[in-house]
Amino acid sequence: MANKLTPRDQDYSKWYNEIVVQADLAENSAVRGCMVIKPYGYAIWEKMQAELDKMFKATGHENAYFPLFVPKSLFEAEEKNAEGFAKECAVVTHYRLKNDEARPGKLMVDPEAKLEEELVVRPTSEAVIWNTYKTWIQSYRDLPILINQWANVVRWEMRTRLFLRTAEFLWQEGHTAHATKQEALEETKLMNQVYTDFVENFMAIPVIQGTKTASERFAGAEETYCIEALMQDGKALQAGTSHFLGQNFAKAFDVKFATDTGKLDFVWATSWGVSTRLIGALIMTHSDDNGLVLPPNLAPYQVVIVPIYKGEDQQKEIAQVAQKIKSKLEEKNIRVKFDNRDKFKPGFKFHEYELKGVPLRIAIGPKDLEHERVEIARRDILTKSSVSQVEIVNYVEEQLQEMQQALFDKAKRFREENITKVETFAEFQSVIKEKGGFISAHWDGTQESEEAIKKTTKATIRCIPLDAKEEVGSCVYSGKPSKMRVLFAKAY
Amino acid sequence: MANKLTPRDQDYSKWYNEIVVQADLAENSAVRGCMVIKPYGYAIWEKMQAELDKMFKATGHENAYFPLFVPKSLFEAEEKNAEGFAKECAVVTHYRLKNDEARPGKLMVDPEAKLEEELVVRPTSEAVIWNTYKTWIQSYRDLPILINQWANVVRWEMRTRLFLRTAEFLWQEGHTAHATKQEALEETKLMNQVYTDFVENFMAIPVIQGTKTASERFAGAEETYCIEALMQDGKALQAGTSHFLGQNFAKAFDVKFATDTGKLDFVWATSWGVSTRLIGALIMTHSDDNGLVLPPNLAPYQVVIVPIYKGEDQQKEIAQVAQKIKSKLEEKNIRVKFDNRDKFKPGFKFHEYELKGVPLRIAIGPKDLEHERVEIARRDILTKSSVSQVEIVNYVEEQLQEMQQALFDKAKRFREENITKVETFAEFQSVIKEKGGFISAHWDGTQESEEAIKKTTKATIRCIPLDAKEEVGSCVYSGKPSKMRVLFAKAY
Numbered sequence: 001m002a003n004k005l006t007p008r009d010q011d012y013s014k015w016y017n018e019i020v021v022q023a024d025l026a027e028n029s030a031v032r033g034c035m036v037i038k039p040y041g042y043a044i045w046e047k048m049q050a051e052l053d054k055m056f057k058a059t060g061h062e063n064a065y066f067p068l069f070v071p072k073s074l075f076e077a078e079e080k081n082a083e084g085f086a087k088e089c090a091v092v093t094h095y096r097l098k099n100d101e102a103r104p105g106k107l108m109v110d111p112e113a114k115l116e117e118e119l120v121v122r123p124t125s126e127a128v129i130w131n132t133y134k135t136w137i138q139s140y141r142d143l144p145i146l147i148n149q150w151a152n153v154v155r156w157e158m159r160t161r162l163f164l165r166t167a168e169f170l171w172q173e174g175h176t177a178h179a180t181k182q183e184a185l186e187e188t189k190l191m192n193q194v195y196t197d198f199v200e201n202f203m204a205i206p207v208i209q210g211t212k213t214a215s216e217r218f219a220g221a222e223e224t225y226c227i228e229a230l231m232q233d234g235k236a237l238q239a240g241t242s243h244f245l246g247q248n249f250a251k252a253f254d255v256k257f258a259t260d261t262g263k264l265d266f267v268w269a270t271s272w273g274v275s276t277r278l279i280g281a282l283i284m285t286h287s288d289d290n291g292l293v294l295p296p297n298l299a300p301y302q303v304v305i306v307p308i309y310k311g312e313d314q315q316k317e318i319a320q321v322a323q324k325i326k327s328k329l330e331e332k333n334i335r336v337k338f339d340n341r342d343k344f345k346p347g348f349k350f351h352e353y354e355l356k357g358v359p360l361r362i363a364i365g366p367k368d369l370e371h372e373r374v375e376i377a378r379r380d381i382l383t384k385s386s387v388s389q390v391e392i393v394n395y396v397e398e399q400l401q402e403m404q405q406a407l408f409d410k411a412k413r414f415r416e417e418n419i420t421k422v423e424t425f426a427e428f429q430s431v432i433k434e435k436g437g438f439i440s441a442h443w444d445g446t447q448e449s450e451e452a453i454k455k456t457t458k459a460t461i462r463c464i465p466l467d468a469k470e471e472v473g474s475c476v477y478s479g480k481p482s483k484m485r486v487l488f489a490k491a492y
Numbered sequence: 493m494a495n496k497l498t499p500r501d502q503d504y505s506k507w508y509n510e511i512v513v514q515a516d517l518a519e520n521s522a523v524r525g526c527m528v529i530k531p532y533g534y535a536i537w538e539k540m541q542a543e544l545d546k547m548f549k550a551t552g553h554e555n556a557y558f559p560l561f562v563p564k565s566l567f568e569a570e571e572k573n574a575e576g577f578a579k580e581c582a583v584v585t586h587y588r589l590k591n592d593e594a595r596p597g598k599l600m601v602d603p604e605a606k607l608e609e610e611l612v613v614r615p616t617s618e619a620v621i622w623n624t625y626k627t628w629i630q631s632y633r634d635l636p637i638l639i640n641q642w643a644n645v646v647r648w649e650m651r652t653r654l655f656l657r658t659a660e661f662l663w664q665e666g667h668t669a670h671a672t673k674q675e676a677l678e679e680t681k682l683m684n685q686v687y688t689d690f691v692e693n694f695m696a697i698p699v700i701q702g703t704k705t706a707s708e709r710f711a712g713a714e715e716t717y718c719i720e721a722l723m724q725d726g727k728a729l730q731a732g733t734s735h736f737l738g739q740n741f742a743k744a745f746d747v748k749f750a751t752d753t754g755k756l757d758f759v760w761a762t763s764w765g766v767s768t769r770l771i772g773a774l775i776m777t778h779s780d781d782n783g784l785v786l787p788p789n790l791a792p793y794q795v796v797i798v799p800i801y802k803g804e805d806q807q808k809e810i811a812q813v814a815q816k817i818k819s820k821l822e823e824k825n826i827r828v829k830f831d832n833r834d835k836f837k838p839g840f841k842f843h844e845y846e847l848k849g850v851p852l853r854i855a856i857g858p859k860d861l862e863h864e865r866v867e868i869a870r871r872d873i874l875t876k877s878s879v880s881q882v883e884i885v886n887y888v889e890e891q892l893q894e895m896q897q898a899l900f901d902k903a904k905r906f907r908e909e910n911i912t913k914v915e916t917f918a919e920f921q922s923v924i925k926e927k928g929g930f931i932s933a934h935w936d937g938t939q940e941s942e943e944a945i946k947k948t949t950k951a952t953i954r955c956i957p958l959d960a961k962e963e964v965g966s967c968v969y970s971g972k973p974s975k976m977r978v979l980f981a982k983a984y
Contacts (some may be wrong), residue, residue, distance in 0.1 A: 030566060030623050035561035039639065064534045067526035068644055068660050069582075071587070074522060076599045086589040090561075091601050092613065093585045095648040097564070097578040107568045109583050109610055118601055119523065121560075121584065121613075131522050141835065152560055153643065156587040168560050191578065211879075265652045343633065391621065 007289045012233040019283055020162045023292045023356050027277075033160040033167030037276065040356060042207050043300035044279055045170065047152065051297075052172065052201050052274070055359045058162035061146045061174060066128050068152075069119035071098070071234065074127045084219020088156040090167075092119040121154040124187055126220065126271055129175045130249040137177060139258045144187075145177040163280035164237075164492050171275035176328045177267045179257065181246075184268035185223075186205070188244040190270040192225035195240035204295040204407040205229050206415055207239055207440075208487065210463025215447055218271075222246035228462045228487065230415045231284040234436020236462045236489035239281050242272035247415075280492070285411050286380070290355030293380050295407050296400040301337040301352040303329060303396060304358045308346045308365035315342070319366050321389070325362065328393050333399070354379065359403050360396060380407060425453075428476050428488070438489045442482035444475035453477050461487040497847075499781045504725040511775055512654045515784045515790075515848050518771075525652040525659030529768065532848060535664065535792035536771055542644065543694050544664065544766070547686050553638045553666060558620050561611035566619045570744035572619055576711020580648040582613040582659075597965075614644040614857050618712065618763055621667045621763075622741040628667060629759055631750045635802045636679075637669040655772035656729075663767035669759045671749065677715075677762035680736040681684075683764040684717035687732035691860050695770065696787040696899040697721050697909055700733055700930075700979065701954025707939055714738035720979065722907045723776040726928020728954045728981035729772050734764035758926060772984070777903050778872070784849030784871050787899050788892040792870035793829040795821060795888060796850045800838045807834070813881070814839065817854065817866070820885050826892070851895050852888060882931045913977070917945075917968050920980070924949045930981045934974035936967035945969050951980040 005022065006014045020026055025041030037045065053063070069092060076082040096113030100106040122128065129147075136142060152169050174191060176185040192209060199205050207227035218223040221243035229239045250256070250266040259265055286293040296302050305326060307318040319340055326336045337358075339349055346363065353361055361377045368374050374392060377384045380403055384491065387395045418437025422428045431439055443449060453458050453476075468484045475482045497514065498506045511516055517533030520526075529537065545555070559583060568574040588605030592598040614620065621639075628634060646660050665682060670676040684701060691697050699719035709716040713735035721731045728802070742758040751757055776784040789795050797818060799810040811832055818828045830849075831841055838855065845853055853869045860866050862886050866884065869876045872895055879887045910929025914920045922932055935941060935953065945968075960976045967974045 027624075029559045029620065030563060031559040031620070032562045032870075034561060036559065036624050037557040039554035041554045043554070045557075046555065062531035062535070063538065064527040064531045065537075065662065067523040067528065068646065069523045070527060071522060072599060075589075076597070079597055082589075082599060086599055089587070089589050090584045090611070091586040091589065092582045093601065094583040096582070097567075097581050097583065097612070099578075105568070105571055107564060107574060107578055109585065119582070120589070128521065128523070132519075132528050152558065158769075170557065468772045 005289055005291065006091065008232065015289070016280075016284060017162065019287055019292055025283075025292075026162045028162065030166075032223055033157055035162050035166050035168075037170075038320070040300065042048050042277060043104060044282070044294070044298055045276060047279060047300065048202070049172075052198055053317050055094065056172075056174065059190060059194060061148045061176075063149065064147045065149055065151070066132065070122050070124055070125075070128045071310050072118045072120060075120045076221050077127060077131075081124075081126055081220030082247070085155070089123060090121040090156055092121065097113050098305075106370035122151070123153055123155045124271075125149065125151070125153075125173055126175065126249055126269075126272075127253075130253040130255060130269070131269070133175075133177050133284065134253050134255045137255055139261050140179045143177055143179045143257060143267065146174075147176065148172055148174045152432065161280075161281070163276055169276050171273050173271060173273040176270045177250075177255070178258065178270070179265075179268070181268050184270050185244055186240045186394050188223070188225055188270045188272070190226065190386045191270070192240070192242040195242065195272070195274060199227060199229070199239050199278070199281075200408065202295070202297045203241060203282055203321070204297070204404055204411065205239065205281060205326075206408060206412040208463060208465055209467075210465040210487065211482070212241075212451060212463060213447075213461045213486075215450060216461060218243045218361050220245060220248050226463055228464075228489075229281055229285065230437060230489070231281070231492065232414070233284070234490075236491040237281045237284070238278075238462070238491065239278060240272070240274040242427050243270060245269035245271060280480045286407050287357065290382075291355035292359035293407070296359045296404045299333045299335070299359050299413055301332060301358060301359065302400055303336045303360045303362060304349075305336065305338045305362045305364065306346055306349045306353070307311060308363055309338060310366075315340070318366075318369060321369060322364055323391055325389070329396060332393060332397060334396060353369045360399055362392075378403060380410075392412075418489070422476060425476050428453075428459075429457055432459050432488075432490065436490065438487045439484045440487055441476040443486045444480035444482050446478070446480075448477055449477040449480075457488075459490050462487045462489050462491060497781055497783065500724065501706075506662055507781070508772075509654065511779055511847075513786055517775075517784075518654045520654065523659075527588040527654050527658050527660075532792065533771060536774070536786070536790055536849065539770060539790045539792065540694070541664075543702075544690055545642075545718075547690060548640050548664075551686060551828060553640045553668075555641065556626065556639045557619050557641055557643070560614055564610045564612060567612045568662075569619060569623075569850060570712050570741055571618075572740070573712030574883045575716045577615040577647070581615060582646045582648055584611040584613065586609060592596060593854055595887060597847050598641065608612060609815075614643070615645055615762075616765075617641065617665055618667065618737070618741050618761075619745075620759070622745040622747060625667075625759070626670050626745050626747045629747055629749050632671045632752050633893050635669055635671045635749060635759065635789050636675065636677075638666075640666045641665055653772075654704060654774070655768055661768050665763060665765040669747070670762070671757075671760070673760050676738075676762050677736055678838045680715070680717055680734045680762045680764070681953060683762070684719065684732070686732065687719050687764070687766060691719060691721070691731050691770070692771075694787070694789045694899065695774055695777075696734070696789070696896055696903065697731065697773060698900060698904040700955060700957055701959075702957040702979065704733075704955060705939075705942060705953045705978075708953060710735045712740055714740070714785065718955055720981075721773055721777065722903075722910055722929060722981070723984065724906070725772070725776070726910060727928065728983040729769075729773050729776070730954070731770060732764070732766040735762060736756075737761035737763060740983065752787055765942075767952070770934055779898050782846035782874075785899070786849035786851060788851045789848065790894045791827070791851050793827045793850060794855060794892055795826060795828045795852045796841075796845045797828065797830045797854045797856065798838055798841045798845070799832060800855055800860075806858055807832070810858075810861060813861060817881070824889060826888060843884070852891055854884075870895060872902075911979070914968060918944075920951075920968050924951050924980075924982065928982065930954065930979045932977045932979055933968040934965035934972050934976070935978045936972040936974050938972075940969070941967055941969040945980065949980075951982050952980045956980050
């Protein structure tokens with residue numbers, strides 16, 4: 001089992017990598033930049049998928065599946081999108097291997113099996129999907145189309161980090177088609193709100209909703225809505241995006257429809273996505289120097305029961321009680337693991353489940369048996385309580401709810417303490433350097449100032465918050481007039 | 493809406509293609525050999541996934557995710573596996589596109605972004621997974637590893653057909669590691685049994701369990717267990733396979749473990765999978781000249797309610813009753829769609845749901861309202877009954893159960909009628925030509941006879957049935973002695 005983790009204040013980045021590996025979430029693979037998501041990490045992703053999928057369906061969306069490959073000629077059709085992703089495309093050029101006659105037992109790419117047209121491994125699916133929608137849409141009766149896809153995508157990244165930035169990652173991508181601009185805009189905002197609800201209520205991560213500046217927008221979008229979260233090291237993380245694509249893809253793929261008045265018009269589009277990157281956000285928001293801390297709503301198991309015994313008889317006796325408790329909790333839909341493995345000591349198990357962030361740990365020893373009690377430890381605040389066996393179900397339900405809320409509240413408090421209003425660029429630079437977090441500052445709306453600030457401080461405009469109030473001010477960089485504050489931060 | 497389907501007896505293959513497209517299950521994409529799985533088809537896949545996933549977890553398996561790409565050097569490590577798949581590998585050779593200066597607005601593969609080592613898009617994941625297991629396994633304490641992955645894979649096929657054979661398809665692949673041969677063999681058989689239970693109970697498709705001959709085995713396996721189903725045109729379809737891989741992959745990737753007696757030994761392996769191909773089997777087993785017929789257990793909606801009305805008042809009145817019925821059915825976990833769209837006529841809707849194979853259709857018109865009855869039509873046997881509104885829930889539950897069983901029974905009867913015992917090769921040839929179906933015949937166990945029969949008749953040995961009885965006989969082709977009958981058929 002693992003050693004102690006590097007403390008966060010010593011090396012946050014090292015702490016993160018250690019937690020991912022030691023808590024058995026994921027690891028690097030033999031393929032450059034691609035990760036293996038291990039069962040425990042994947043179980044968290046499954047919980048996230050299940051909940052998001054329910055929310056997508058409740059808002060009228062259906063799932064479908066589109067090809068992994070995008071022929072180059074389709075990929076380049078929407079020029080801005082193509083330009084934005086061209087530099088990170090894995091490209092399939094051949095469709096066969098053959099024996100390498102110079103090296104027996106080895107294979108080589110068969111030069112005779114060169115594709116006429118290269119295939120891009122999808123970095124995102126707008127192109128292949130809009131080329132399909134073209135044949136699905138003739139009239140306003142065919143609209144809206146509200147489709148989501150769960151898939152893997154590939155973006156060739158030079159510097160990768162487990163979950164946060166990997167060459168291949170898992171995600172969902174929604175792609176919708178609408179008859180009016182208004183409807184498409186509403187869909188864009190609706191899905192950003194769905195992401196907000198999911199991330200706040202299930203992941204217990206508070207987010208700020210906003211829109212991106214032109215330079216931070218999705219390639220091919222007219223407006224990008226986003227949710228931004230703050231990590232414990234004071235860096236921001238973009239947790240989800242929802243794009244209003246205007247008629248850009250409809251024009252690139254010539255997708256027109258007959259309106260109810262019989263005119264022909266281009267279709268309006270949105271796309272929106274979240275990915276396994278969210279697991280990175282989860283880790284960095286809640287975890288501590290002892291390991292992962294999981295919000296109960298997303299924990300693969302919410303309660304683990306560890307027996308403490310000497311000899312077989314005692315083990316059996318405790319196991320009976322443990323099984324009964326497990327059943328009672330499961331009746332309330334609480335996810336419970338009873339770890340009755342004999343080859344590991346209780347202390348080892350305690351350490352393991354602390355590292356893995358299981359919200360509640362129930363320990364049962366011979367004395368507990370005698371008094372009909374158990375010991376319950378809570379992962380986030382590291383408290384231990386002795387609880388009567390008849391009270392367990394109520395206690396556990398209560399604690400799980402409390403913990404879910406406590407994690408959110410703590411993260412929100414941290415974020416509130418780390419949004420700093422600044423008025424001068426000197427202040428800006430000092431806050432970015434000393435304190436980190438979000439900086440709320442006036443900006444003149446020009447790309448020049450945005451670029452200059454980024455160059456000097458590495459901070460980018462994370463978003464223009466949806467709830468920003470109009471306010472007379474002057475740009476923190478140029479001094480030119482500004483009508484509202486935007487949020488800056490260094491970001492993952 | 494669609495035209496009438498080509499009848500099966502006129503052109504079975506055309507009928508199949510038409511049903512896939514007209515029932516909105518899938519369509520060909522712009523990418524050679526890759527399909528778009530449309531929402532209705534994907535909803536069936538989701539039902540299948542959910543059920544299989546439950547069964548995998550109930551037998552102790554966990555999900556994980558491994559990379560899409562396999563570096564060529566890993567891919568070629570297990571030579572038989574590599575040889576088996578080399579001819580159908582999509583290969584990534586570059587990781588970047590750039591502007592094509594000769595053609596403004598177009599992109600080209602950047603020759604400077606050539607990968608040092610080519611990446612194979614996984615046709616199956618043994619190589620990348622066993623290269624990972626190597627670092628996970630040191631001792632018998634680390635075993636067994638029981639992992640499943642839901643993923644897309646790519647096998648470059650020259651002749652493709654929607655669901656049955658596509659370049660990219662969706663599947664699950666289980667990959668397990670064991671300390672003993674015995675345990676690995678048991679796992680192989682267990683998963684073949686899980687597939688049998690799933691396909692028979694949920695898909696209502698009867699299957700024959702067996703093992704493959706050496707020449708039909710999975711590349712790299714020591715034994716392949718399979719389930720074989722019979723389609724309505726008399727061709728067989730392999731519905732799932734479970735492979736005992738021996739120590740082949742452990743040896744190729746040097747995966748050894750310390751046994752409980754302290755010796756070092758190679759790990760034993762299995763792998764097993766089913767794919768979206770099963771949807772092809774589903775269609776071809778149950779559907780008729782009117783369209784798809786779905787077993788209730790897998791139908792995205794089991795009941796559709798169609799109102800028949802004139803004018804808004806009547807529509808409202810009927811909608812109220814329909815909603816009540818819908819709620820009552822949903823309380824019993826029955827999946828119901830109420831199609832209250834005003835822009836389509838009832839006849840159009842009847843046709844659509846018949847084509848889409850919805851098990852039960854409830855029609856409610858003004859006269860039904862008056863008599864507090866509804867009309868219920870069953871998709872498989874095309875009966876219509878008038879049912880009192882108070883009886884609906886019981887009636888629907890009963891009919892869904894009956895239909896699930898009836899589909900299985902019918903398919904099983906058809907299969908029993910189409911297993912023909914033959915003793916001579918003349919008989920063999922005539923049965924294959926005239927009747928089709930499975931042929932139960934003696935085989936001498938040699939690859940020569942197997943190959944010769946395939947060449948002459950296009951029939952292959954589908955499996956050596958698990959329940960085959962020892963029986964003295966002589967090979968239908970060579971006349972040499974044989975100890976048991978095997979099953980031949982032409983196959984998808």
